[in-house]
Amino acid sequence: xxxxxxxxxxxxxxxxxxxxxxxxxxSTLHTPLMSGSNAISGITIVGALLCSFSPTFAxxxxxxxxxxxxxxxxxxxxxxxxxxxxxxxxxxxxG
Amino acid sequence: xxxxxxxxPDILNLVYLxxxxxxxxxxxxxxxxxxxRRGNFISSAGMLMATxxxxxxxxxxxxxxxIWVFIAVLIGAGIGLYxxxxxxxxxxxxxxxxxxxxxxxxxxxxxxxxxxxTPAEHGSWDSLLATGLATLIGxxxxxxxxxxxxxxxxxxxxPDKPVQFGGQKALIFAMLVGSLxxxxxxxxxPEDAISNGFFLVLIALVALTLGVLLVIGIGxxxxxxxxxxxxxxxxxxxxxxxFVLNNSALIITGSLVGASGLILTTIMCKAMNRSLMNVxxxxxxxxxxxxxxxxxxxxxxxxxxxxxxxVLDAAQRVxxxxxxxxxxxxxxxAVKELAQExxxxxxxxxxxxxxxxxxxxxxxxxxxxxxxxxxxxLLDLDQSNAELEHTDVALVIGANDVTNPAARTDASSPLYGxxxxxxxxxxxxxxxxxxxxPGFAGIQNELYFKExxxxxxxxxxxxxxxxxxxxxxx
Numbered sequence: 271x272x273x274x275x276x277x278x279x280x281x282x283x284x285x286x287x288x289x290x291x292x293x294x295x296x297s298t299l300h301t302p303l304m305s306g307s308n309a310i311s312g313i314t315i316v317g318a319l320l321c322s323f324s325p326t327f328a329x330x331x332x333x334x335x336x337x338x339x340x341x342x343x344x345x346x347x348x349x350x351x352x353x354x355x356x357x358x359x360x361x362x363x364x365g
Numbered sequence: 366x367x368x369x370x371x372x373x374p375d376i377l378n379l380v381y382l383x384x385x386x387x388x389x390x391x392x393x394x395x396x397x398x399x400x401x402r403r404g405n406f407i408s409s410a411g412m413l414m415a416t417x418x419x420x421x422x423x424x425x426x427x428x429x430x431x432i433w434v435f436i437a438v439l440i441g442a443g444i445g446l447y448x449x450x451x452x453x454x455x456x457x458x459x460x461x462x463x464x465x466x467x468x469x470x471x472x473x474x475x476x477x478x479x480x481x482x483t484p485a486e487h488g489s490w491d492s493l494l495a496t497g498l499a500t501l502i503g504x505x506x507x508x509x510x511x512x513x514x515x516x517x518x519x520x521x522x523x524p525d526k527p528v529q530f531g532g533q534k535a536l537i538f539a540m541l542v543g544s545l546x547x548x549x550x551x552x553x554x555p556e557d558a559i560s561n562g563f564f565l566v567l568i569a570l571v572a573l574t575l576g577v578l579l580v581i582g583i584g585x586x587x588x589x590x591x592x593x594x595x596x597x598x599x600x601x602x603x604x605x606x607x608f609v610l611n612n613s614a615l616i617i618t619g620s621l622v623g624a625s626g627l628i629l630t631t632i633m634c635k636a637m638n639r640s641l642m643n644v645x646x647x648x649x650x651x652x653x654x655x656x657x658x659x660x661x662x663x664x665x666x667x668x669x670x671x672x673x674x675x676v677l678d679a680a681q682r683v684x685x686x687x688x689x690x691x692x693x694x695x696x697x698x699a700v701k702e703l704a705q706e707x708x709x710x711x712x713x714x715x716x717x718x719x720x721x722x723x724x725x726x727x728x729x730x731x732x733x734x735x736x737x738x739x740x741x742x743l744l745d746l747d748q749s750n751a752e753l754e755h756t757d758v759a760l761v762i763g764a765n766d767v768t769n770p771a772a773r774t775d776a777s778s779p780l781y782g783x784x785x786x787x788x789x790x791x792x793x794x795x796x797x798x799x800x801x802x803p804g805f806a807g808i809q810n811e812l813y814f815k816e817x818x819x820x821x822x823x824x825x826x827x828x829x830x831x832x833x834x835x836x837x838x839x
Contacts, residue, residue: 273611274491281604284385284617288624291389294396297720298740300629300727301457303395304596306405307625308464310388310412311603313618316381316419317475317610321482322434323423331482336437338474341467343441344448346416349464350409351449356457356731357402363739 302356309349315342373422380418381614387411388618392625398740415614454735455692458725462514462592468599468622469506472499472606473569479609480565490552493561495608497548497568503602504572505579510595512580517588517724525585527648534646537578544571582648586689586766588724590633590644597626629726636720636746638772638783663814665801668821670828673795674835676819680757683707684749686717686788687729690763690798694825700762701736703833710836715742717749717759717786719767750787759791761812763798763825771811779808794818797828 295303315338322335388411394404420434452460476499515523547568551561583591600622607615634641668676677683685704691697704714716738722729730743744752753759761768764786771778772785788794789812796813798820812818821828 274489274608277608277611277613277616280613280616281608281620284620285624287389288392288621289628291392291396291621292625292628295392296396296398297632297718297727297745298398298730298743299395299401300632301461301725301731302401302405302727303392303625304461304592304629304726305457305464306392306395306408307596307600307622308461308468309405310391310408310618311468311599311622312471313384313388313412313415313614314468314471314475314603314606315412316415317603317606317612317615318471318478319416319419319423319434320610320612321475321478322437331478331480332433334474334478334481336433338471338478339434339437340441340444341471341474343438344445345464345467345471346409346412347442347445348449348460349445350405350412351446352452352457352460353405354402355449356454356734357398357405359454359731359734359737360398360401360740361734361737362398363741 298360302353305349305356306353307349308345309353312342312345312349315339315346318342377418377422378613381415381612381617384411384415384614385617387414388621392621454697454732455695456518457731458588458592458723458728459514459517461725462510462517462595465592465595465599466507466510466514469503469510469595469602471503472599472602473503473507473572475606476500476503476609477565477569480562490555492609492611493555494548494552495605496565497544497551499602499605499609500565500568501544501548501572502598502605504569505576506595506598506602508573508576509580509591509598510576512577513588513591513595516580516585523581527582527584529582529648533578533582537575540571540575540578544568544575547571579645583645584648585724586721587637587644589721589726589728590630590637590641592725593626593629593633594641595626597623597630600624600626633721633726636784638780665813666819668795668819670821670831670835673819673821674832674839676793676795677707677712677758677760677832678710678836678839680712680793682713682715682752682756682758684715684717684753684756684759684788684791686719686749686759686761686764686768686786687733688719688722688762688764688767689724689728690765690825692723692728692732692763694763696762696826696829697732697736697738699826699829699833701733701738703829703836704738704742706833706836715744715749715752717746717753717788718743719746719764719786722764722767746784746786750790753787753790756791757793759788759794761788761794761796761798762829765798765810766808768796768812769808769810770815771808775811788812789815789817792817795821797821797823797825799824
């Protein structure tokens with residue numbers, strides 16, 4: 271099968287999984303959901319790492335890859351840490 | 366053949382699959398407050414795995430480029446940590462807006478970087494089409510989010526009011542269609558790397574402009590929709606970057622985030638009873654400034670803090686209705702203290718949270734959680750309305766349009782049909798507000814002229830603290 275077709279299949283199925291899972295998130299947690307999904311969209315770091323790999327160092331692509339790693343890492347680290355900070359605050363009533 | 370050993374890329378892809386499973390599992394755990402923190406942790410473990418595995422995969426390359434990878438990760442982690450630890454809870458909408466934007470620009474850079482790195486290898490039309498789309502969506506997400514950030518932060522270059530000009534909508538559509546056509550052109554002639562490079566730069570520039578045009582025309586109170594939508598875009602951009610690299614990790618994760626943002630966008634639009642098109646191009650909150658306030662007129666009753674305290678003290682059930690005004694006044698801690706004071710007197714206190722209260726989905730919940738309000742006291746729209754009928758005092762703090770009964774009764778009101786919190790059903794209503802100025806949408810609130818409604822004028826934080834102090838004295 272053409273890799274493109276495989277990718278489309280993965281894309282469509284993942285969207286359905288996303289809808290199923292995220293519909294169940296209560297409104298109380300909508301902000302942590304957003305910051306948490308910011309964190310996982312930092313998965314672009316993987317793409318950035320793959321791009322930064324170059325047999326010839328002095329390439330324009332490597333510079334773009336460098337910047338991409340910076341931005342994606344901000345998302346990953348910032349997203350997870352701020353989500354955890356928020357989730358730590360949610361408390362149930364005692365007793 | 367089964368005897369054949371797995372190749373290095375195969376192993377990497379299996380690690381990606383495992384990471385994706387952990388992301389999905391982590392999101393699943395977000396369906397309950399109790400498990401949410403663990404879910405976030407599981408998700409981060411998946412991210413660490415995917416990153417480390419990729420790092421070992423590329424480490425066969427030139428040593429010098431690995432140093433740069435380290436430096437880039439350190440810079441990013443430093444900025445990320447700084448932002449995450451320093452941001453105030455009231456600034457959370459800005460933080461999410463920024464992160465949306467960074468996600469978008471990262472995907473743009475990955476797509477363009479991949480193109481710049483290996484233009485000659487770009488033989489396939491589908492990868493090139495994805496490069497164009499990732500650049501388009503990533504660029505729009507980046508500048509759109511920066512403008513949203515500016516509006517939320519209240520800086521000069523991004524006014525809270527919508528900035529619109531004649532032909533804006535037509536221009537936006539022309540730019541959008543134009544960049545789609547250029548993307549198709551790139552895909553149609555894969556062999557022509559030089560003109561494709563030029564086209565790609567063109568798309569990037571158009572996309573960056575488009576993001577500004579799209580968000581600058583939207584008012585501050587519509588930001589919950591905008592932030593959700595840009596969240597969705599940042600996911601889509603990552604998925605497109607995944608198509609460029611044929612990388613399933615990016616495609617799966619990008620789709621999850623895209624779906625998440627889209628769900629939130631839909632919830633926000635429904636909560637305002639408006640279509641996405643109306644939010645994007647309606648320019649609500651702009652024109653009204655020049656006009657006289659529309660809607661109900663009449664006389665209101667003003668209450669002093671002392672008078673309001675007497676009524677509060679006599680109540681058995683109190684419902685606090687927070688809005689953006691509470692966030693602006695940073696009154697969440699004062700609100701919690703008032704609730705404690707009421708609780709000490711055996712008065713039941715709950716909070717009615719409208720989905721679009723504040724500037725982003727769940728904004729009020731986070732602020733009240735910060736102040737230490739137990740989350741089981743926060744009621745959603747349906748729960749609140751069921752409860753409001755038996756409520757003695759509804760205390761509206763900085764919320765306006767989401768409490769306007771005209772949404773139920775007045776077919777000529779712009780708010781008509783919007784699901785609201787029926788605070789007018791409570792026996793008494795107190796509205797804490799700076800003045801009688803109409804709210805964001807420029808619509809005067811019918812509620813203020815109702816018989817059971819009293820206005821307590823002043824800064825939300827001062828009034829709420831005043832109420833607690835007065836109660837404690839009695």
